Amino acid sequence: MSVQISPSILSADFANLKDDLAAIKDADWAHVDVMDNHFVPNLTLGLPVVERICQVSPIPIDAHLMIEDPDRWAPQYAEAGAASVTFHAEAATAPVRLARELRRLGARAGLALRPATPVEPFLDLLGEIDMLLVMTVEPGFGGQSFIESMLPKIERTRAAINAANLPVWLQVDGGISPATIERAAAAGADVFVAGSAVYGADDIPDRIAQLREQAARHSH
Ligand code: DX5
Ligand code: ZN
DSSP: OOEEEEEGGGGSOOTTHHHHHHHTTTTSSSEEEBBBBSSSSSSSOHHHHHHHHHHSSSSEEEEEESSSHHHHHHHHHHHHSSEEEETTTOOOOOOOHHHHHHHHHOEEEEEEOTTTSOGGGGGGGGGGGGGGEEEETTTTSSSOOOOOOGGGHHHHHHHHHHHTOOOOEEESSSSOSSHHHHHHHHOOOOEEEHHHHHTTTTHHHHHHHHHHHHHHHHHH
């Protein structure tokens, strides 16, 4: 299982996004959190900004849509250039149709679950998606602490992906830091989002390398 690091620009300087994207060029993805103030109680950025981010980023964009009605809006993020588009299971009306549409547009399709959403009802859909995101904080804000009780859900998801023998990535997002990434990796995650732990570091490339090394050492 290969480890991937996806720093969240939610903790970047929104007035200096180009430089802050260049600072994470050693990572695999740039994680962009889109919030609509309805699905979550926070508002970040939308389609025109994501489109420009896709143009200037040195690495592919991993868009995490914390929005209502992704059936209507998510395909436009694929068209804007996001290489991966993740929508929330709780918000989607027709997740299979939406995932197929994202793939048809050339993006990877991701399905995200809030902490209280069980993974079991979605396991039959693993063949329709490229990534499953287990949220390890309540979505909406950076800098929250990792919810330890998500570890069994990560383990069950990993077991189901392996049993199905599908190339689905398992992403974790929220509270990932040098203090928590090893437990998330040991539980079976392979794509790690980190916002405050990356942009709050004195040496950003060094922190990305550190997280990657820790995760690789504990993944199996
Ligand atoms: C939270 C977002 C996360 C956030 C993570 O709703 O989805 O991507 O940026 O921030 P940290 O790593 O600081 O918990
Ligand atoms: Zn996110």
